Amino acid sequence: MKAIGFKTSLPITEKESFIAFETDKPSASGYDLLIKIAAVSVNPVDFKIRQNAAKDTALDTPKIIGWDAVGTVEAVGDKTSRFKVGDQVYYAGDLTRSGSNAEYQLVDERIVGKKPQKLSNAESAAIPLTGLTAWESLFDRIKVNPDTDRGKSVLILAGAGGVGSIAIQIAKKIAGLTVIATASRSETQDWCKKLGADFVVNHYHLKDELNKIGHREVDYILDFVDMNAYWETMIDTIKPQGHIVSITGSSDPVDLSLLKNKSVTFSFEFMYTRSMFTTDDMERQHEILNRIADLLDDNTLLTTLNKTMQGLTVENLKEAHALQESGKAIGKTVIEF
Incomplete structure (x- = not known):
């Protein structure tokens, strides 16, 4: 072959x-x-x-x-x-x-x-890969319940990427969440809006733009781009007792103690875990x-x-x-x- x-x-x-x-x-x-x-x-x-x-x-x-x-x-x-x-x-x-x-x-x-x-x-x-990653992030890691969590907010970092594109849809249409996606170019912003994002914010001015739309803090964050670059911003943005999921790993150590005062839950999502370890x-x-x-x-x-x-x-x-x-x-x- x-x-x-x-x-x-x-x-x-x-x-x-x-x-x-x-x-x-x-x-x-x-x-x-x-x-x-x-x-x-x-x-x-x-x-x-x-x-x-x-x-x-x-x-x-x-x-x-x-x-x-x-x-x-x-x-x-x-x-x-x-x-x-x-x-x-x-x-x-x-x-x-x-x-x-x-x-x-x-x-x-x-x-x-x-x-x-x-x-x-x-x-x-x-x-398949992106769909599984997004679904597992929301329902296996965060364990979102569409009946009790409907209307809660999720910030999706890199909304126009492969995972972000399907995560916007699943978060909005299946989980019933208020979806905030990041994108900086006009074509990526339009793409996110077409897929159902309630808000699209520029990641270069993330905190200011979240304030403008009335979501200074969010219930959930899905990091689909760069955990190291956004770590402290995510800590600042997540609500007390919120949940952060990252698929990107960390090239340098991050300070998990920053999660303590807000009692924030952090999870990695790796779509290959189940097949790799035959769970x-x-x-x-x-x-x-x-x-x-x-x-x-x-x-x-x-x-x-x-x-x-x-x-x-x-x-x-x-x-x-x-x-x-x-x-x-x-x-x-x-x-x-």
Whole structure:
């Protein structure tokens, strides 16, 4: 089968930052599905792994990355029960396994959902990783209850990014929250408003703009951009007994004691935790993806697809990675095979 990967972590402008090659088509066993892939999307995790997985020593065989895929089940393992050959599915995969930048991929059925019936392959491929991340942030980490928490405020940092774009919709339409998203450019501000944000504020003047809209403090904060850069601002902005969730990690230590006086809860959200550690509730991702598919099919949620490329090629992957690295991507970029 055809695949695209890399042996050395190189700048995306270098000729061999990605290479095309042929490798054996894998075989399904256990809980695995063998998927013939039709489309993939590109996320920040892709370029971060590309930049760091082979920095010091070249790999003997190319590493295939890529998370987020749509495709058709071609074969099933002996322990599977949720899907059959011919089913159309979508998923975000497993960080510890070979990725989706290939013609075929193995994926555990417990982290796979049914593809939205009314969406195209490209529209569907834009959703899994970011949809899971946003859903888990709100309902598994914060544990928002739409019945009792309706109307509470959430600040979404980087509202026009991949995760922010779906989080705005889930927070507004499913959780019933008052959504404040950050964006600084006119096109990103318009994007956030189109997706349902109640307020869009410029992150370069965050405190002043929150004051202007009457939300000096918020109940929840979702950090989808840079925990270190916003840490003290988040502490100042969060309400007493509020909850902060970050997906970005911390390159430098942060002072957790700043949370103490307000009794603020802090959580990390890492979408790959369940698959990486085969947690007891691993199947929840299957359930979340199916729920999101239903919400997409009934038009409650909208796809976050913004750019589509045609063909699994080195050139397309380079262009998609360069766009992600620029920090200027709006919504999601998808490559159809």
